[in-house]
Amino acid sequence: MAGSRSSLRGGLRRGLAGTALAPAVKLGRQADVLAAAGDAAGAEPLYAQALAADPTLAGTHNNHGNALRALGRLDEAAAAYRAAVSHGLHEGMAHYNLGSVLRQAERQDEAEAAFRQALALRPDHAEAWNNCGNLLRDLGRFGRAAVDYRRALALRPDWADAHDNLGAVLYLLHEQGGEEDAAALARLWRRDHPDNPLARHIGAAIAGEEADPRAPDDYVRQTFDLFADEFDRKLAELDYRAPALLAGLLSDDEPAGDLDVLDAGCGTGLCAKALRPYARRLVGVDLSDGMLNRARARGLYDGLYAAELVGFLAAHRLAFDLIMAADVFCYFGVLDDALTAACTALRPGGRLAFTVEMLDPADGRPHRVATHGRYAHAEAYICTAVANAGLVLRRCDHDRLRFESGEPVTGLVVLAERPAV
Template identity: 85%
Template sequence: MAGSRLSLRGGLRGAALPPAVKLGRQADALASAGDTAGAEALYARALAADPTLAGTHNNHGNALRALGRLQEAATAYRAAIVQGLHEGMAHYNLGSVLRQAERHGEAHGAFRQALALRPDHAEAWNNCGNLLRDLGRFGEAAMAYRRALALRPEWADAHDNLGAVLYLLHEEGGTEEAETLARLWRRDHPDNPLARHIGAAIAGEDADPRAPDDYVRQTFDLFAEEFDRKLAELDYRAPALLAGMLADDAAAAGLDVLDAGCGTGLCAASLRPHARRLVGVDLSEGMLERARARALYDELHAAELVGFLSARPGAFDLVMAADVFCYFGILDEALAAACAALRPGGRLAFTVEELDPADGRPHRIATHGRYAHAEAYIRAAVAEAGLELRRCDHDRLRFESGEPVMGLVVLAERPVV
């Protein structure tokens, strides 16, 4: 997060500006225009002329931080504090740059001072939470995020941070504490999609039959920018597994193809050779923006999947759904809609995370918010939807926390009547 910049306007109106203040104003203008290097040089000149300008030290620190000169930025923020900038802003900026420089102990002290001076600063609570998460102090981080959300209840980033740190706390063995905090999160923010869905998953409470649309949309809008890189780090294989299944099945060309839950378009390259028309649909506009950049789709739609399928009876020869049905617990409606959208002889290819048969349930939501499904349930649900199962392979979809995530790779067909 960029440092907060101060303005010295107001007290000097009607009077000639001292040279140092005038240089500081010129530097502020350059900073606002995006000329960070030029602004930094002018801030340095202003402070050489008058080193008592606390706000100029702060703004100089922002410019130095933007230029990657973190140690100098920390020195500038400390100078702002020495010169009397004590309302919390300089301490917050100092904590942020020290965290960036991985000087965690000093950063924590700066954030604590910032919050002592200004306890209503939501951004400082959130960044303090980020620091505590970096240090592995997940319970304390969760409390900091809760304070941020008490001040800004609709802040999507802070909700995302809280859900992520509760997952880490749960996975690291703090199960009871994570469950308690998840219940409080749900209680305090009953209308927030992340609190409703991830909170239920971590608390071990009953979740919705499928992930709420607003949860999926918010999650992937936040995740869109780093989605491809993160999945590459996890050795994500679902698109390649489905492409291999289609190749083995001698899939034809010249088909009308739907990439259901297309995301950033990771399946597009493997689907394009089969497609006369390639259509993508996803809830997240952030993901679709990146799918458009691939320039491989004929159409892209921002829509809820079941409604989209239901409105297009007999429209497709092939529907691909890579790691989409893991956001549905009960699959009946989604599979029936997919069957209806297929032409006779059309195929549905999809992946789900596999639930150990020993669990005894047809599906289960995990603490990360995705559902896993038992093979017996998949076979029954496919048949109930009016589809014929062609293949149901077991394979690794990706790694998570260093462990393989096993899945079912499924190919089904709408019968030719």
């Protein structure tokens, strides 16, 4: 009987303890609902109340950290993640969260330690490898960052962001004097991911291996889909002038709004404002849906099409009076097909205006792909290719297109015409 009473008393104590925890658990769950709905401001005080009632709830500390981070209270978020770990949430995700908020707070050494702890506990966490690579890139440790990106890609081979990060950091490594290391890592990238468009194209450029005659369509599409949201801002920072320079080629003509105009490789529509006064109908074509969505928001086009440029031109014979291609042909090495298709799409007397990056004549080649993935062209090659396509060269000016790594990029600003007869 005594044993029964002891069991009864023990069960009663456990029941009372469970009852004492219930308010804290309930508050935490209410906060979780608000946080899941995106209401970090509403969730945060509930998490604080729950933890005041029971500070041993490790998962609630972690979730509290997420809410604090969303509110920009980074030091408090870091303290919350540390509390989660100290109360037993010793798993990869808690350390990963800590590393992420410490990186955001620019506490880099602590962030790296947290990421490494996260990866020691969970080496299959691709996001942790990628974010640790981002941290090392921020610190200028480009070779080590590339190694971490490769680890992320070993786990998630089709992850576009990680491929983009790896290509970017190899470019930085190459530009900062680590040409041999960058080339070796680029060759490994190409070996491990032979079907990835960035690995094929950027990897070849950085490794110094033979590139394709033009950038692969899937490379261009992926690159600009990823870049679409920040495209205009980034180009403004580089003092990008190609649309203005091309518009200058047309400045001698009074716009009458009577032309059928194609903005070839229109991107986000940076040329649209200059082209609209000339156009009876203004059409844009681009490979990237992300860029086209930005162009559509300008409200200046009569039609926008997601298509490969050469095929689009060939399918629109004698359709346009004016074609403008701002920094589009820099994704082609060999220009024969593109220029011939442009001539086909122009009506007699129609004009093609385009820019390319200028290759130093001392290079001796007609075109060359650079480590950033764009081709530069020799002026002599442009003149020959324009003529071979059946076009007449009207102008080929030299001018600055933008800055790259603080240095001016000289381009060729070209106006060609399909003969009237």
